[in-house]
Amino acid sequence: MKESSRFKPLNKLTFTDDYMFGEVLKDPELCAGVIERLLKIKVDHIEYPELQKTIKPTYESHGVRFDVYIKDSDKVYDIEMQNNTYDEILLRSRYYQSMIDVDNLLKGHIYKDLPESFIIFICKNDPLGKKLPCYTFKSTCLETEITNKTDKTVKVFYNASAWDKTENEELKSFFKFICNNKAESSFTKSLLQKVRETIKNEEFIARYMAVNLHDYDIMEAGRKEGLTEGAREAKIQTAKNMLVEKIPIETIVKCTGLSIEEVKNLG
Structure with missing residues (x-):
């Protein structure tokens, strides 16, 4: 087998590639910038970014590897980059949510202390086929409106290919960057610059080669x-x-x- 067919060459890596995506978002400032643009909130700080965090509560259970799993002071964010379309993406998000909760409970939290959590999928293509730029899921009661009770979970699926339907200019620029790797805003230029720096980083090169050879x-x-x-x-x-x-x-x-x-x- 040719070397090039084993894994993507370093000089061809972009922000959306699995390993690069996690590496770039290890930068707390860039990570916060992505979250703020996606959720339209202000992140006070990033407590810890964890690249490709694996949660596996027991030896026998099926673990799940998150692309980027981070926390700020009172929230948990799992950010996933999806280059392909999966029919079971909703069920994948359900499993990811369950693993986040188990991880927190095993650390000694009780139910009432579970943090607000966001499962975020950034998709290059439309994940649910309705041509919307964003699909947000929250638990609701079908029988009556309940505003003072929540399970504190949110699942959001972004369709970057619908960038032209996005009114927010910062988010539109981010989606276009996801789709065509062309940086137009100061933020996406920062992401692109980080990618270029990472490609030349010797530690990253060694880890990238080792991971791909192992795979x-x-x-x-x-x-x-x-x-x-x-x-x-x-x-x-x-x-x-x-x-x-x-x-x-x-x-x-x-x-x-x-x-x-x-x-x-x-x-």
Whole structure:
């Protein structure tokens, strides 16, 4: 396999690429800037940015890896960059929310102390097909309006491709940057500059190469396992065909390499 097909070359990385996205948003000022433009709020400070945070409450459970998981003084934000469209994106957000809550509870919080949380998906394409620039989900009561009670969870899905329908100029510029990697505002120019600096950072280069080589090794192991399983399936099908033709079991064993017991079980 060619080197270029294993992972994206460093000089081709953009802000929206998985590893770069997390690396840029490790900068608290840039991270706060993204949140402020998306949610139209003022972030007092970023307590801690965590790149590719993995939450896995128990050894047996399925963990979830967040692109960027951060906190300010009383809120939790999970920011995800989505370059592809997934049919199950709503269910993914549900799982992410549950993992954030479990993570907080395992740290000793009680229910009433759970922070307000925001699951934010920044999507290059329309995630829900209604051509809106933003889709916001909050829990509501169907029977009556309740304004003084909330579960303090918000899920927001942004459709950057609908930048032309966005009235806020700062957000429009950010969405256009997501879609075409062209910086027009001072903020997106700061993001682009950070990307260019990161590409030249030796520590980042080493980590990026290590992560991608690790992923490549896993992929190759899976591919080889798949080839092995495929070869076995082919042997089994050949044996079945030979049994139909009433070819002796001993001959089938010699031709396929299957054991006598395996061939007999196919009959």
